[in-house]
Amino acid sequence: MENKLKAEHLILKEEITKFLNGELSAADLKHSAAPFGIYQQRDDLFMTRIRITGGHLAVSELNIIADIIDKNNIGYAHLTTRQDIQLQGVPPENIYATIRACTKGGLPFKGGGGNTFRNIAVSPDSGIASDSVFDVIPHAKTLTDFIFTWNKAFDLPRKLKIGFASSPKDELMAATQDLGFVAVIKNEKPGFKVYGGGGMGRDSALGIKLFDFIPVEEVPRCALAMTELFYDHGDRTNRNKARIRFIVKRLGNENFLELFNEYFKKTSFAVKHFPGWELKLETKTKIFSKQSMNENWLKHAVSPTRFGNDVVSVRIFVPKGNLNAGQLRKLAEASNRYGCSFIRLTPGQDIVFPLVQRSALSELYMFLKTQLKDIDLTLESFKGHITCCLGSTVCKIGILDAPALGNELAAQLDKADIKAESYSKILDMIKISGCPNSCAGHPTACIGMQGQKKKIDDKLENVYNIFTKTDGKAFALAEAGDYLVKQDDVPDKILEILKQNFKELSV
């Protein structure tokens, strides 16, 4: 595997050298660089996307990433809504060194972008929350290892996104993947309910149910069948209609299901041993002293786990999902002292310390407060905490500056009289994407915003299409087009929607 990656990286290195010598345009470099998750930014520096399966990251890897950032003169790390880590502001001459350093550090560089199998998304509290059916991270990791050996998975008509939900509450996440698995136990056997053909972007769609139940051993076979189907039937002529959801649309649900079953039947994928470990509690023997803690921090950031009253998880609200090398190192130190050997990245662009002894909370709080001063632990303000994509100031294909709207909306929410306990709920409800590509995942939000340009009275205006899902539907995509609002008017409109539809939040 390492040799194969090295050979692929060497080919990429040649292309980067040609680009640096002016023999290749940025657009031509994109053909070979995008499948590795390497894209040029608006400022002509580059972004390199590290896939972190299920957002499950060893603490030691935080330090590796911090060292790579420093050594290669990289701007910062950005946590994505798909649980990847993007290195932003990579000088072109350091791209190759960056991807090789990541690979050597156990962060294999492949399939971060382009028409490939992308990072597998997983419920961030998998194996931790009390409603977690079982920990699905091992299945996501094992499947990733299998798929890395399938050449077709890296030569698809368009991207292939797979997700694992560890509990019924995450079913929407699974149903909006090209292939989504929801953990189920049937007759005491662990397995999955399976959805296919969902996705966000143009014509977002919920997937159709492929199986009520498959045992865990059948997961790779199911993924291989979908990969083969997509490879053979995806539209390679029109990129905008290439995702699996468009095959479903073209054939209709029943015919798609029939086609999938044909592929599934003819696919054999013998898995003799499908490793499945269950998350074990790492115990810390140290007894910590009790100090007073900020009540808001306890309210917003600390959640119960299935490991009893003495063990909690702690969410770190990362401003705009951005962290510099120093902050990454401090977080690693905090986790090593007070947490466990791994962290989880969330689709809300935050970090979770999954297992923290309750007795360690006061010391953890003091450490974070004194060592990570730029991080608003207690949600004093909404600023920097609303889930936004990078937006058009960084992203070359973006239309509007989503984080700028995020800040305007945050200022408006800060002025409103919102009770403290509603803060984190509101944060989890709102997502803003700077264009229809939906990188912030706005179609699944209770209140999602999608940036676009529209001619109004002969003037091209910045507008947001506001998606809402205000009737409490547990399993639906938000519907677009209820409101098309000029950017400046969006904060007022959102406040109005919150007041009218979410009275329990006391906005």
Ligand code: SF4
């Ligand atoms: S949603 Fe659009 S603007 Fe935002 S990061 Fe994705 S492609 Fe760029």
